[in-house]
Amino acid sequence: MSAPKFERGTSLSIFVSDRREDFTALIFAFIIAFGVMLTT
């Protein structure tokens, strides 16, 4: 990606590390999973 340089994250992610991205994705996915379960 020909994006400008970012001081935070990498050219592929807004997160400071892959680990942080993974954990945030985990929390996000669980919110969706339980949200769907409770609303359908």
Add this chain to the structure above:
Amino acid sequence: MIYTVKSPALLIIGIIMLVWGGLNKSGTVDGMQSYLQKSAYGDHMKVKEKFDAESRVAIEMATAENKPAPEMKMPGSKFDHAKADQAQLSNIFGAAFVLIGLFTMAWKPKQGNLDYFTSVVPGVAYILLIAFIVRWGLDPIFANWGKAVKEAGILSWDFAKILNLNYVVLGIVIGMLIVNVFKIPAWAANGVRTARFFLKSGVILLGTLYSAAELAQLGGLSVILIGIFVLGSVGVVLFMGKRMKLPNSMTAVLSAGMGVCGVSATVAASPVVQAKAEEIAYTIGTILIFGVGCMFLFPTVGHILNMGPVQFGAWAGTGILNSAQVAGAALAFDPHGIETLKVAEIFNITRVLFLPIIVLWLAAWYVKHEEGAEKVNLAKVVVAKFPVFVLGFIAMFALSSLGTFAPAGHYQGKYFSSSEIKEDKLLKGKETRSLEGELTRLSAAEGTQALSKYLVDKTVVLEGHKVTSNETLKALSDLIANKKLSTRQQGNILKSLGKMEGFDAVAKGSIDKAEKAATHDSKTIKAYRNWIAWLFAFGLIGLGMQITGKALKQAGGAPLIIGSVVGTAKAVGSLIVVLMFVKEFV
């Protein structure tokens, strides 16, 4: 550094979404939608026809009895639901983007978290708008064109289907066009970097669609297949790299990328073999250029070979290098179902689970071939680099296997329930009479003999035992008595019976109708599928935006030659093995 770029773009995107939501709600774009959603519109016209007829009868009856005409409301059709969904999504996101857009225009950004995370929103809105256009517009337009060209006799095949011109492929192509032709606008640059996060979220959420029983059926097979091809690919790359005199670190990092799971494996293996930045870039370039080719080619080959979802999923999960590209190919092959994606991801996840083994192997290989290499703490590297989202997928799968999200029978997206069959879906007189005719015929000596022979010849097996003619006749008589199917087992027996030579066509149609009436959509699973499709659509458009000409050029030279040879061998080898040994059993 200040990340927020002052631009009216977010506000404009929000307004466009709100306008689209309003137009759908008011019915102004019904004409266009009837073209875009032909099948749902067909269902709508049937519902309307039935409703009009019922209304006429009700009004006539009320007039005859001197009563006021009853107030009746037409039930919602698939077309109405689809429009309502579009309106709801457009309005929710449109309103949020307008508010944040107004805020960013009025606000003087200061360095910090608020500036950083606010600056992400325009890029998210940008990809989401493209995702809306692709999923709601381009995908159905190409599907209609493909069918129209075939029906007009211009082509004997559906070009949109064969070339997989669906929202997945179109999304990636548009992403690539934007980054290579127009460039990503500065106001969107920060938000475009969220694509991988949404892809990972999609993979984790995919765990909600698996049940332990399914994994048990595929697990052993996927471990054997993946084991052979992952270890084989790593070994061949190490051998070829040595023969072509590539640096050891380059060879090792390329072998991890080609063997395991593309970019993450490359990154995970790089500290173990002390790879240089340009070597990592070469490897990622090679994986991307080869993977992009596979992503477009695999679904076409799959359709030409008439592969089923399990076969194609197994092939894509084994033969394609990158997790996102596996998902892209699976969705391109089967954009409206999720079976292929599920199987492909099981194979993909199994492959990722080989990462620690490969890392250990490469470390040992590197230390042996590179004298004086600094000692690397393997356990530390594995703990630090193992992708946590894979563990998230497994946790989600464990919860879904326990029945947390939906009852066990719902995981295919459809489930069997006799008690939920509506009165108007029961078999009618003509239909039960046709079944009675077949029951009489098959109960006679000659008929029973033919039935027994058919069951033996076709080896009709259910839950591990061979189905008998008595069981079949009992299922048929129960269907006639109840005017509906009582159990899924009886449904399966009767479905096999319907395929028997000489079986009455009307009676077969009645069995199909009874089967359809007893099969219901699981709302929860449908909602999960929808979420996953959106997360993948978003992530794959963003993935397309990362495939630059520069990255593709980086794949040139020896790494590309080795990568292409090994990748092609893996793709062809896994195709042969899958076609020989993988059966459709999901």
